[in-house]
Amino acid sequence: MVPGATITVGGALLEIVSYASPCRTIRDSFAEQKFSRLSQKQFPGWSHVYARVLKEGLVRIGDGAALTQPELQPKGWLETLPG
Secondary structure, three states, X not given: OOOOOEEXXXXXXXXXXXXXXXXXXXXXXXXXXXXXXXXXXXXXXXXXXXXXXXXXXXXXXXXXXXXXXXXXXXXXXXXXXXX
């Protein structure tokens, strides 16, 4: 998941907004307190994420979830904009 991706689960729609930095308060949950395993910089793809609710909705046990990745812009696309 990357920022900009959306997740539909039940009747709700969420947007991933950023990666969460590992927090020392959860270090006891990890073997040898190595919570840096959740660092997006050190281990891309393993970070926790922050999400915002775009559409509230009922979520029930057994509801499916669908992930939609954002469209990636080709390298250099910003330089092609007028102005």
